[in-house]
Amino acid sequence: MNIMIRTVLIAILLGGLTSITVFHNKPASSAGAEEKVIKITAKKFEFSPKEITLKKGEPVVFEITSEDRTHGFKLRDFGLRAEVKTSEPTRLQFTPDKTGEFTFSCDVVCGGGHAEMFGKLVVTD
Helix, strand or coil: CCHHHHHHHHHHHHCCCCCCCCCCCCCHHHCCCCCCEEEEEEECCEEECCEEEEECCCCEEEEEEECCCCEEEEEHHHCEEEEECCCCCEEEEECCCCCEEEEEECCCCCCCCHHHCEEEEEEEC
16 A cells, blocks of 8 residues: 555544645656647637648647637648637647648638638648
């Protein structure tokens, strides 16, 4: 039995424990492996940022929020697509597996400027 568990059990039995603080340690394999989040905002008729640069093979999470209405997020060259609502952020896990310049766009018609709602993803080595 772990020494911490034994100590807690003894304290409970003796009636001397009034509160417990538990610390959860990350497994050694994930230590220092911070999730990289790319925040993207969608609104009529633009994405911000309009250009994103990533490294090939490095996983990221796109966290996309809409400021005004439902939009779409489509990164056709990687088969990535999501509907982005105003109520909560949309999170997409993504690991680019090729280099180059790629277009992401809104694929939910959002008005007269919809055709201009796109951005550029640059993936480098």
